[in-house]
Amino acid sequence: MPEILREPVRGPSAWTCAEIEADGGWTHRFSDRELAEIAAALDAVRSRGLQVGRFGRDEFSLPTLSATIAAMVQEVEVVLPVFSRETLAQFRP
DSSP: OOOOOOSOOOSGGGOOHHHHHHOGGGOOOOOHHHHHHHHHHHHHHHHTTOOTTSOOTTTSOOTTHHHHHHHHHHIIIIISOOOOHHHHHTTOO
């Protein structure tokens, strides 16, 4: 049984869509270095003839950008929980 909250939810997990869209902190502008790293990873998979969906992280190497992406994922998954349909379904009467 889900925990019953006794206090209002506060912080990023309680933000509305409009609040998230208005907050520029959720955007990331790639630097020239990051864009060059993505371009190099694209060149590597293209040169091997690999198609979308036919390669993984080992073939699409992002040696420094991967840490930035991991931090973004952590932020979305931990700071701003996004509920799946299955999660929300358990709260239906």
